[in-house]
Amino acid sequence: MIGDKKDAQKIIRVKSLGPSTDIRALAKEVINRCKLIHPTKLLEVEQLLFYLQNRRDTNLPSDSTTGVSQKPISDELEQPSIDTQINETASLNDIDDYADMLYENVQDKIKGSALILQLARNPDNLSEIIQKESVLNVLTRVYKEEWHESIELATNIVYIFFCFSSFTDFHPLVSQYRIGAQTMTIVEAEMKKYDQWMEEITREQKKKPRDTRANITIDNKYKVLIRKQEQFLRVAFYLLLNLAEDLKVELKMRNKSIITQLIHALDRDNNDLLILVVSFLKKLSVFVENKNDIVSSLFQFQ
Numbered sequence: 001m002i003g004d005k006k007d008a009q010k011i012i013r014v015k016s017l018g019p020s021t022d023i024r025a026l027a028k029e030v031i032n033r034c035k036l037i038h039p040t041k042l043l044e045v046e047q048l049l050f051y052l053q054n055r056r057d058t059n060l061p062s063d064s065t066t067g068v069s070q071k072p073i074s075d076e077l078e079q080p081s082i083d084t085q086i087n088e089t090a091s092l093n094d095i096d097d098y099a100d101m102l103y104e105n106v107q108d109k110i111k112g113s114a115l116i117l118q119l120a121r122n123p124d125n126l127s128e129i130i131q132k133e134s135v136l137n138v139l140t141r142v143y144k145e146e147w148h149e150s151i152e153l154a155t156n157i158v159y160i161f162f163c164f165s166s167f168t169d170f171h172p173l174v175s176q177y178r179i180g181a182q183t184m185t186i187v188e189a190e191m192k193k194y195d196q197w198m199e200e201i202t203r204e205q206k207k208k209p210r211d212t213r214a215n216i217t218i219d220n221k222y223k224v225l226i227r228k229q230e231q232f233l234r235v236a237f238y239l240l241l242n243l244a245e246d247l248k249v250e251l252k253m254r255n256k257s258i259i260t261q262l263i264h265a266l267d268r269d270n271n272d273l274l275i276l277v278v279s280f281l282k283k284l285s286v287f288v289e290n291k292n293d294i295v296s297s298l299f300q301f302q
Contacts, residue, residue, distance in 0.1 A: 023049050040279040042272065043238050047166060050121050086111065090118040092128055099135040102142050106149050109142060113156035120163040130164075130173060140177045147186055155232040158183055162235050165242035180243045183236045184256050190229055191264050197222050230270045237262070237273070241280050254290060263297035 012034055017026065027045040031037050037045065090098070094115075101112025116135065119125045129135065139157050147154040161179045164170040174180065201222055240258065244250040262284075265277045284290040 039275050086114050090115040099138050102138045110153050117156050117160050120160045144182050151228045159235045162239040165239045187236050187261050230273050234273045237276050259293045260297050
């Protein structure tokens, strides 16, 4: 017997939300306090809290002397632009200038994309950004042609399109620019890069004793690279999960070996990434064909 499905609602008051609030920590607290929200929704909760935090600031005059300033967007998702210091608040009026920065050197591209991301994280701005075809065109071009120049740059841009993917109405836009297909291409390349790093680490560890300073330096270098890569993967898989709401899109992902990449990601130690990957696999396992692919891939990576 199947019971009726009921909607449930719980009101959680977030009195601690302010201009300097750690959004990610607060999002985890909200999920812990409300069992109705699955842990895989962490990024969406962060997005909503960021939106509320932004709305609370809108009553401040633009030249406010209260000393309150918006937190750098790099603090909101495990610092996707970890090496970039954004000390300014983005303005929609300047979005064309930010887009122009994507034609400059790598550091300017990272900064320009980070400022556009700061705008995209506020849902109120998405309908305005979507009108800026030239901005979306340059973001897409850089994502497809120059993503390999910087993982921070790729993370910023995929995060911008993730913001759009959080709303079903914007899925046609994301599909129009073929962001899902490009994201899968980058994910596959990053997975191969990860395998190369593991081989390099193994070779280096065989050369010298484990406790030498040289090996410690190598380990730390790879830790930074892996952490930055996992920041990208977390946003990338979340975008793909959102787009997979459409079964036709999910089928295309399956044909492009999304299951293989997800299984490969289970080798990581990042809990947030692992929760997301397992949830994605759970969604895919509804279909027998996908379940068989999951089993085959598990044996492949053993």
